Amino acid sequence: MAFIYTLRYMLDPRANTPEKDQKLINFAKKGKIDDVAFFINGEELNHSHLTKDETQGWLDAIKPLQTKLAEIGVTTSLNPWTTIMHSDRGYHVNPKIGFNTFVDINGNKAQDMACPADPKWRKYIVERYAQYANIHPRRLWMEDDFRHYNHTPLKLMCFCDYHMKIYQEKLGKKESRSQFVKNMLKPGRPTPERKVYLDQARKEMIENEHLIEQAVHKVSPKTDLAQMTSFPDWHAIEGRDWKKLFTAQAGSGHPKVARPHLPAYNEVAPLKYGRDFEEYTRITAAYLGENAELYPELESYMYSPLVKSLAFTKFQVITTALIGSKGILLNLFDMMGNGIDDAWNYADMLAEIKPFVNKLLENRLRMNHLRGIKILVDQDSAYTIHTDPGKKVEEMLPHEKNWASLLSSYGFATTILPVNQNTQIKDQTIAISGQLLRNFTNKQIINLIQNNVILLDGESINVLLDRGLGKLLHIKHAEWHPYRTAYQSFEQADGSTVEGVKNPRITMLQHTGNYLKLDYEKDSDVTIWSSAYNSIDQKLGNVMAVIDKHIIVLPMDQDPKDGWKSQFTSYKQGLLKQMLDSVKAVDYLIQMPNVKLNVQDDGKLVWLANFTLDGYSKIQWHLGNKLVHQKAKMIRINNGSFTSKYVNIHEKNGIATINEDIKPLETIQLIF
Numbered sequence: 100m101a102f103i104y105t106l107r108y109m110l111d112p113r114a115n116t117p118e119k120d121q122k123l124i125n126f127a128k129k130g131k132i133d134d135v136a137f138f139i140n141g142e143e144l145n146h147s148h149l150t151k152d153e154t155q156g157w158l159d160a161i162k163p164l165q166t167k168l169a170e171i172g173v174t175t176s177l178n179p180w181t182t183i184m185h186s187d188r189g190y191h192v193n194p195k196i197g198f199n200t201f202v203d204i205n206g207n208k209a210q211d212m213a214c215p216a217d218p219k220w221r222k223y224i225v226e227r228y229a230q231y232a233n234i235h236p237r238r239l240w241m242e243d244d245f246r247h248y249n250h251t252p253l254k255l256m257c258f259c260d261y262h263m264k265i266y267q268e269k270l271g272k273k274e275s276r277s278q279f280v281k282n283m284l285k286p287g288r289p290t291p292e293r294k295v296y297l298d299q300a301r302k303e304m305i306e307n308e309h310l311i312e313q314a315v316h317k318v319s320p321k322t323d324l325a326q327m328t329s330f331p332d333w334h335a336i337e338g339r340d341w342k343k344l345f346t347a348q349a350g351s352g353h354p355k356v357a358r359p360h361l362p363a364y365n366e367v368a369p370l371k372y373g374r375d376f377e378e379y380t381r382i383t384a385a386y387l388g389e390n391a392e393l394y395p396e397l398e399s400y401m402y403s404p405l406v407k408s409l410a411f412t413k414f415q416v417i418t419t420a421l422i423g424s425k426g427i428l429l430n431l432f433d434m435m436g437n438g439i440d441d442a443w444n445y446a447d448m449l450a451e452i453k454p455f456v457n458k459l460l461e462n463r464l465r466m467n468h469l470r471g472i473k474i475l476v477d478q479d480s481a482y483t484i485h486t487d488p489g490k491k492v493e494e495m496l497p498h499e500k501n502w503a504s505l506l507s508s509y510g511f512a513t514t515i516l517p518v519n520q521n522t523q524i525k526d527q528t529i530a531i532s533g534q535l536l537r538n539f540t541n542k543q544i545i546n547l548i549q550n551n552v553i554l555l556d557g558e559s560i561n562v563l564l565d566r567g568l569g570k571l572l573h574i575k576h577a578e579w580h581p582y583r584t585a586y587q588s589f590e591q592a593d594g595s596t597v598e599g600v601k602n603p604r605i606t607m608l609q610h611t612g613n614y615l616k617l618d619y620e621k622d623s624d625v626t627i628w629s630s631a632y633n634s635i636d637q638k639l640g641n642v643m644a645v646i647d648k649h650i651i652v653l654p655m656d657q658d659p660k661d662g663w664k665s666q667f668t669s670y671k672q673g674l675l676k677q678m679l680d681s682v683k684a685v686d687y688l689i690q691m692p693n694v695k696l697n698v699q700d701d702g703k704l705v706w707l708a709n710f711t712l713d714g715y716s717k718i719q720w721h722l723g724n725k726l727v728h729q730k731a732k733m734i735r736i737n738n739g740s741f742t743s744k745y746v747n748i749h750e751k752n753g754i755a756t757i758n759e760d761i762k763p764l765e766t767i768q769l770i771f
Contacts, residue, residue: 126439126446130450162234178240183250238323245307246333331383361376362376413452423464451739476515501533548650552650555650
């Protein structure tokens with residue numbers, strides 16, 4: 100089994116040369132490239148939606164290279180850069196094509212971006228994809244402009260006259276665009292307008308996928324249709340049904356193929372990348388399921404080692420193993436037709452790590468078969484979220500990703516668990532944030548809380564209070580206190596010692612959400628672990644607590660700009676580990692911040708990935724279950740090639756110690 104390198108490549112039909120073609124061939128050989136995905140009409144060379152003849156010019160330029168690549172065992176894929184169109188750039192739809200453009204939530208009409216339900220656009224896009232299929236590509240990609248949001252400079256779509264007629268028919272009454280939007284975002288319980296919008300957005304994209312799939316496979320039955328994706332929380336506000344959309348895309352006898360977003364177009368601090376990787380890449384992978392073929396996007400815009408180092412690029416490629424990817428899309432060079440730049444040394448780097456990523460793939464991570472804390476997410480949450488104050492579409496965004504980035508940065512073994520109204524969970528450790536509980540009935544919520552070890556944030560607790568379920572947590576009184584109002588200033592863990600610091604303090608003032616002050620019924624089984632204080636050391640109320648020996652609460656919500664940044668501190672990390680230790684044994688790493696731990700549910704495979712520039716001299720693993728064996732095969736890269744050796748594991752008092760270092764940006768696999 101080989102890890103597939105797909106190089107995304109732009110040739111300019113007007114400026115291409117034999118020399119550029121030869122450099123591509125040489126790069127493919129040297130860098131062990133398996134597949135080249137040719138852009139069509141991309142980025143700087145994009146000049147609106149192409150006619151049939153204009154499209155054929157691109158295909159005619161690609162076909163000779165397709166033949167040459169086949170001679171060296173490299174397949175050809177196609178990456179048309181537009182479906183709806185990413186953004187308005189001064190162009191207008193060619194009158195010969197003549198489809199309608201979308202209207203956004205504010206009534207602004209796009210110049211060049213299609214309405215996704217417009218019959219003329221549907222006919223156009225189906226014809227173009229059938230035309231692309233004529234050269235029988237290995238994969239035919241749909242770009243991530245295939246969405247209802249993030250079409251610069253406009254906002255959420257579509258609210259054109261055609262769509263408004265659809266919405267009015269489903270509502271059974273006439274409403275102006277502005278009134279429909281106002282009702283869609285109305286505070287409190289979701290309205291019929293919200294459901295009508297989400298249902299229509301969901302339906303039309305599935306229909307579009309099906310139409311394109313049918314056309315492509317009629318022309319080229321062996322081509323896999325593949326979809327690029329963006330942020331899963333934003334996809335929620337276009338009603339995306341991941342299973343149905345990708346089933347429509349795949350068609351009969353083809354795999355679900357996707358490009359999850361890797362959130363670092365330029366190099367960022369690896370620990371920041373680690374947070375975003377959990378919140379976007381892993382949640383997308385979980386929605387798609389472990390049987391999907393995932394080829395994440397390594398994007399280096401604006402390109403060259405000036406924006407992303409070789410070390411970080413290598414790190415991004417290798418850590419795609421943490422979602423069980425079968426390969427990667429490599430967008431290493433620009434999209435203006437410059438071709439390959441050998442001075443950047445990408446080919447040597449890719450060739451160096453290819454044996455290692457192939458080896459990791461032999462024992463592929465399967466996200467549905469990981470143990471650890473399960474972070475719950477629901478693709479349907481935009482249907483149920485209560486907005487406040489009902490002014491911005493962002494109020495419909497789910498806040499379900501916070502535990503994912505926090506717990507993995509703390510070194511806990513985690514996995515993402517997509518849920519729906521039929522999900523039943525028992526005897527697990529789960530983490531819930533945002534308003535996810537609104538997707539369940541009261542009976543389901545009671546079962547969920549009573550039958551699991553559960554971590555809840557302030558928004559989750561607020562849902563319980565709205566539902567009249569505060570007694571599940573023995574809550575007598577609850578009151579929100581906004582941050583920076585001269586009330587709370589810091590949280591203090593009285594009576595605890597973390598990393599040698601007694602009664603450690605954590606900010607409640609900066610980069611933080613609002614504080615939900617909770618008072619509990621007298622004599623209830625509640626252990627208070629931390630309290631809120633003001634700036635002159637006066638105790639104000641309870642913060643973190645363990646309830647009934649299996650419920651852990653963090654009664655804070657999310658800051659609109661900074662999320663949970665205030666929680667990324669060693670003191671909260673240590674406190675939460677102590678709290679969980681008092682409840683249930685779980686897997687986590689000790690004194691290894693920002694190292695990710697993934698453990699297969701049977702304990703026979705373990706992945707460690709260091710998302711920081713610090714190295715650690717040994718590996719210490721607090722065990723959630725007993726070790727399968729006292730010895731494991733360790734697979735890692737050493738001096739430019741991967742090594743495999745057996746290491747001894749010393750277990751004492753529930754802690755496994757491996758006397759091997761883990762280097763900065765290193766990924767290690769253990770096989771028991």
